[in-house]
Amino acid sequence: MHRAESSTSLERTYRYLRIGIAGVAVVIFIAVAIASAQVGWLMSVSDYYFTPARDAFVGALIAASLALLALSGRGLERGLLDAAALFAPLIALVPTTLAPGAVPGVEVTCAFRCFPPEYEADAANGVLTYLAVGAVIVAVTLLLVALRQVSFAAVGLSLALAASVLVAVALTWFLARDAFLAQGHFVATIGFFALFAAVAVLAAFPRGRDAPPTVYRVLYTVIAALLVVVLVAYGVLSAVGDDGIPTVLIVESGALVLFSAFWVVQGVEKWDAVDPAVR
Numbered sequence: 001m002h003r004a005e006s007s008t009s010l011e012r013t014y015r016y017l018r019i020g021i022a023g024v025a026v027v028i029f030i031a032v033a034i035a036s037a038q039v040g041w042l043m044s045v046s047d048y049y050f051t052p053a054r055d056a057f058v059g060a061l062i063a064a065s066l067a068l069l070a071l072s073g074r075g076l077e078r079g080l081l082d083a084a085a086l087f088a089p090l091i092a093l094v095p096t097t098l099a100p101g102a103v104p105g106v107e108v109t110c111a112f113r114c115f116p117p118e119y120e121a122d123a124a125n126g127v128l129t130y131l132a133v134g135a136v137i138v139a140v141t142l143l144l145v146a147l148r149q150v151s152f153a154a155v156g157l158s159l160a161l162a163a164s165v166l167v168a169v170a171l172t173w174f175l176a177r178d179a180f181l182a183q184g185h186f187v188a189t190i191g192f193f194a195l196f197a198a199v200a201v202l203a204a205f206p207r208g209r210d211a212p213p214t215v216y217r218v219l220y221t222v223i224a225a226l227l228v229v230v231l232v233a234y235g236v237l238s239a240v241g242d243d244g245i246p247t248v249l250i251v252e253s254g255a256l257v258l259f260s261a262f263w264v265v266q267g268v269e270k271w272d273a274v275d276p277a278v279r
Contacts, residue, residue, distance in 0.1 A: 015271060017067045022263035024064045025256040031056035039104050044248040046096035046103030046185060050103045050116070061092035072158070075161070075199055077202055079157035084195040086134070086165045090188035095119050097182055115181040125182060127173050134166045186238060193255050200224035200262055216269045224260050230255045 032045060044049060049057055072078040098106060108114050116121075141159060144150040172180040189242040199243035203212070204220035211217060234251045252253035 011272065014071070015267065017071050018263050018267035018270070021064055021067045021071070022260045022267065024060045025057055025260035027060040028053075028256060029253070031060075041246055043099070043102055043246050044096065045252040046091075046189070047098065047103055047249075049095045050106045050119070052100070058092040061088045063205045065089050076157070076207060078154075078200065079161055080195050080199045082204065083161045083165070084192055084199070086162060087188045087192040087195070089126075090169070090184060091192060093130060094123055094181070094184040094188065096185040098156040111209055120181065127169065127180075131166060131170055131173075134162065138166070184276065189252075190235065193227055193234075193259070196259055196262060197227040197231070200227065202265065205263075212269055216265060219265045220262070223258050223265070227252060227255065227258050229256055230258065 011064070028045065035051040036042070039051050042051075043046075045057075046190065048054070058139040065085045068081050068088065072081040072085070075111065085250050095115070097115050099113050100108050100111070100195050101120035102108075106116050107118075108116050116213050132200050138159060141155055145152045145155065172184075200220045200223045204217045204224070230251055234248065234255065237251060
């Protein structure tokens with residue numbers, strides 16, 4: 001490793017971004033632990049949106065989204081990480097559905113799971129802000145392409161993914177709002193972690209550059225495989241409900257740990273790496 005005083009500003013920026021993203025899980029876990037002292041252990045991490053942990057939960061995911069955009073790299077990796085950056089704010093801004101009595105003080109009007117009516121205004125504000133900001137980012141990127149400040153070849157995939165996600169969110173929000181509120185958080189969560197499973201595979205078997213040392217390749221592969229297992233479990237458990245055991249909480253916690261582990265591993269692997277394209 002380089003001595004700290006010999007590192008460049010760009011190296012430090014990449015290091016701090018990776019450390020910061022790895023710390024997202026830490027922020028969420030601490031907020032959940034503090035909130036659990038007030039409301040008890042809930043059935044999922046997402047349920048803590050409806051507790052005092054909300055601000056830390058939302059803030060950590062929004063910060064992660066910005067860091068992912070900054071670290072997105074090149075080629076397919078860039079497209080995957082940019083897409084993940086699009087899903088992270090949706091996880092934060094669109095609350096999960098709740099079962100009756102799941103969170104003390106929050107009422108739902110169904111027998112199984114549904115969206116708490118009192119939070120629809122919050123979701124509306126978040127989704128409309130998300131769409132407006134997303135449209136501005138796409139417009140600015142297109143302007144930079146037109147001014148030849150950015151290569152379309154470099155950002156074309158990311159632009160296509162961004163436009164697709166924004167259009168899908170807008171159509172479902174305005175034309176099928178009940179379905180959006182019922183499934184939006186679940187779909188965004190699955191999409192986010194599925195993309196990271198793909199990113200981990202790509203990190204283990206990169207295209208167009210040398211493969212990482214064997215130990216990192218093994219770690220990335222294990223992270224990807226475990227994320228797939230966690231996602232399958234999350235989908236099944238979310239569909240069948242719970243029997244009083246916080247299984248979804250455990251599965252979501254596992255996904256966050258794996259997400260953090262990926263960035264710890266990549267931070268160690270690329271501690272001294274600088275993107276020559278940026279330089």
